Amino acid sequence: MADVDEQYMRLALAEAALAAEEGEVPIGAVVVCDGQVVAKAHNRRETDADPSAHAEFRAMVDAAHALGRWRLSGCTVYVTLEPCLMCAGLMVNARIDRCVYGATDPKGGALGTLFDVSDDPRLNHSFRVTPGVLADECASLLREFFRACRKR
Numbered sequence: 001m002a003d004v005d006e007q008y009m010r011l012a013l014a015e016a017a018l019a020a021e022e023g024e025v026p027i028g029a030v031v032v033c034d035g036q037v038v039a040k041a042h043n044r045r046e047t048d049a050d051p052s053a054h055a056e057f058r059a060m061v062d063a064a065h066a067l068g069r070w071r072l073s074g075c076t077v078y079v080t081l082e083p084c085l086m087c088a089g090l091m092v093n094a095r096i097d098r099c100v101y102g103a104t105d106p107k108g109g110a111l112g113t114l115f116d117v118s119d120d121p122r123l124n125h126s127f128r129v130t131p132g133v134l135a136d137e138c139a140s141l142l143r144e145f146f147r148a149c150r151k152r
Contacts, residue, residue, distance in 0.1 A: 005100050008032055009077040009134045013104070015042040015055060016080045016141055022047055026141045027127035028053035028056025031063035031072070037076070039063035041073045055079060056087045060094050080138040081129065083111035086149075091127060098128040131149040 008030050015028025019042035031039040041058035045051060056079040064070050072094040080102040083091065088110035091099055099111060099118065110117045113127045119126045 005078070005130060006131045008037070008076075009080070009100065009138075011037065011040060012055075012078045012080050013134065013137060013141065015040050019043045019055070020083060020141065020145050021089045022073075026044045027055040027079065027081045029059040029077060029079050031059045031075050033067065033072070033075040052086065054084065054087050056083055056099075057090055059091055060096070064094065064146070073097060075099060076136045080108065081105050081142065082113055082133075083112050084111045085115060085117065088115070092117060092123050092125045095125050096127050096129065100130040100133050100134055101137050103142060104131065104135070112134075 011030045012028040015089040019028060020026035024043040024046055027061055030037055039062035040061045041062060042055045044053040052133045057119045060072060060077060063072055063075060075096050077091060077096055078100045081104040082101045084150040101111065104113050106113055108114065112131060
């Protein structure tokens, strides 16, 4: 499973690199269902002037459209940074099976760092979480992006 997770996380990293090229915070996401990539996306908050245009949010919406259903049961979301409350909430509402993320987010992580929305008994759905897949590469991409922003 670890090799498969790394393979899909590399696709998410490629999406994150596209975000960086566009001047967006380099976060990428991929949704996999039944072993097939059904959606890929990267951050576009600045480009779209849309506060919800997070990589994993966009990828889940695109996956729902591609699959023709709002329930993403059977799907795994791969994302380079631990999801925020908004995105983790969408994962609950979309009924995903699993989320795999790279770097933890000490300022907003909602899958174990600040909150754990994935397994809150008060909510109507829970899902498995695999943290830290290619964490160093994911974190490095973010650090380099923000270092370059500070130099400008």
